[in-house]
Amino acid sequence: MVRPYSPPAACNVLAAAASGVVEFIENQGGNAESVLHRAGIDVSWLTDPTLPLDLAAYVQMMEESAAQTGNGNFGLWYGQQFLPQNLGLIGGVTLAAPTLLSALEALAGLFPYHQQVTHTAFREAGGMVALEYRILDGAILARRQDAELTMGMFVNVLRAVFGPAWSPEEVHFEHPRPEQTQEHARAFQAPLHWGQRTNALIFKRPADDIAMPGADVKQMDRLRRQLLHAAHGSAGEVPLIRRVQAEIRSRLVDGTPYIEDVAEALNIRRWTLQRALADEGVSFSDMVERVRHQLARLYVQQTHVPIADIAFLLGYSEISAFSRAFTRWFDHSPRQFRAQAPRGG
Structure with a gap:
């Protein structure tokens, strides 16, 4: 059944980015209908290359394709x-x-x-x-x-x-x-x-x-x-919290991020960013913790990635510091969590 198209509410990517994806999924041994359904995309939406698709759904479609094939x-x-x-x-x-x-x-x-x-x-x-x-x-x-x-x-x-x-x-x-x-x-x-x-x-x-x-x-x-x-003349916009998360993520490989650097990347003053985060009930250090927590779960499930590498990717100078933080978040050490968690992509 074809679902009626409704424009994405947030940021999008034009459907041309998925050109030929149905055939490619099928050629890789996957079920394209199942993949698109799990991502929340109807196959009929891919017929017009100028139709906007939700960006998060598009990215999920690619991850689902890898998993299913x-x-x-x-x-x-x-x-x-x-x-x-x-x-x-x-x-x-x-x-x-x-x-x-x-x-x-x-x-x-x-x-x-x-x-x-x-x-x-x-x-x-x-x-x-x-x-x-x-x-x-x-x-x-x-x-x-x-x-x-x-x-x-x-x-x-x-x-x-x-x-x-x-x-x-x-x-x-x-x-x-x-x-x-x-x-x-x-x-x-x-x-x-x-x-x-x-x-x-x-x-x-x-x-x-x-x-x-x-x-x-x-x-x-x-x-x-x-x-x-x-694109209606717009390069898109997401809530400030999610932009801050993105800038923190990109800086973790260099160590613990500084609020001054993130504020500069967002083209706002430090105090403006602090006030905006406070209005959301969080501090900058809370945001760093949140991003590390989210990425730690994602990376530890990738069992081929050494724990030491994950610690570095999350901005920790020592594995022990990462292990303590991970245990606080998940009540298990990274190795214990990895041993019992489903494998991620």
Whole structure:
């Protein structure tokens, strides 16, 4: 039965991001109808690439796909086969850009309208560039599949110019090292770094005069306007609490986060952030504790990730400090919890 479509209430991603996902799930041995149902998405909603889907539901769909197909690298390979022309308006804008540099700048600048509440950036330094990607909704915890597929989508923008053998200098992921990383090495043909502050491709700066194969400035401008219209001119917004969670998460790998750094990232004053959190009945240290608690449960269920690595990812300088905190939260040590908990992705 087709469920009537109702627009997402919060942040969304255009349905083009799920192009071909039904067939890919089925080809991987999964039941697409079951996966989409568990994520709260009706298959009929995927027929219009400009239709907005709830971002959290989209990310969950990818995690469900990996779980049901038994392919932990589902997102990796879905992203590797995802060509820019399948990405709807943002893909069209990118392919119609006059040069590769302008295409990458457009991709980074406009991607938050294709997928709201998302950080994307194109940074240059010392002859190298970084194309960054990170979801800014701290309530979306399990998002490995989305990160790996998005890095694959981004790689394919450059491979559209340089050919399928092109590879970046490095690939960064914010999630812990997964199992079977030899598949990631084969897909990206580059050194991989896990537990980073953001997902990113690192590569040599392209020359200014490298043209895009389908360069068409008028087409680019037309598709850009359509993209902004589809997003209602908004890059999305989530409650401040969830933005704070996202900024804390990205900084944990550097140790305990500072409120000054988070306030700066949110472009507000420290006292404004303190007052806003107080209005919600929490302090900044409460928020750090909350994020660590949530991620600790997620990571400890991933039994291939060493406890010492999890402690580092959560900003603890010593395993003992993490173990004490974990035992306080769950009444079990990390190893005891891991032994009796269902395995997570």
